Amino acid sequence: MKKIFSHFKEDLLSLFYPNLCCACGDAMQHSIGIICVECQLHLPQTDFHTDENNAMIKKFWGRIPVVHAASYLYFQKDSRVQNLLHELKYRGRTDVGETLGVFYGSVLNDSETVFKKADVILPVPLHYKKLRKRGYNQSDFFAKGLSKSMNIAWSDSLLQRNIFTETQTGKNRIERWENVEDIFELKNKENFEGKHIILVDDVVTTGATLEACANALYSKVDCAISILTIASAV
Secondary structure (H helix, E strand, C coil), X not given: CHHXXXXXXXXXXXXXXXXXXXXXXXXXXXXXXXXXXXXXXXXXXXXXXXXXXXXXXXXXXXXXXXXXXXXXXXXXXXXXXXXXXXXXXXXXXXXXHHHXXXXXHHHHHCCCCHHHHCCEEEECCCCHHHHHHHCCCHHHHHHHHHHHHHCCXXXXXXXXXXXXXXXCXXXXXXXHHHHHCCCEEECCHHHHCCCEEEEEEEEXXXXXXXXXXXXXXXXXXXXXXXXXXXXXXX
């Protein structure tokens, strides 16, 4: 009887408060998690981590030295991936970032990549004004998920953004670079000497922000840098 009542209660709750998939928006019946099984199976994974000459790492050739660079998913407009990023960035669904971090961390753990040998994960920081307005940094939660599944330390306070910048949306490559030049600062730099650092962001387009972060690190410490993002617009 208790089991029947439990199912009835779940059905009633799902009627008024449906558990919707964050990727496609469809209701998920008696399911655990935030992304339905069908969407998990059809997320457009890049497999960049298996290719040391992938389209993302080529973005940084001649700009900054990186050990490796990869994205979990391809970004396209009006897609499941855009829906996930919208939920994460604008609707407070930080669990989307952490879930995708766990997913990707598991993928990286199952393959022979240099990412598994990294010492620390650093998310690209937001300026405190933007952080106060949004309430959270979406990249922190992707980094947290990666840390959890890969068992690599992460920090959201060692790399800081000291200058407030305008949004990158709508800017060309030169404007994006000018918008982020010399805006990052590294705290407790002695902790990073000789370390392999993974820089983490949500989406990479031109790579200007990640390049600025890497330059801030390279100017302060002797380290190696790799880059991971949720999605890549390539």
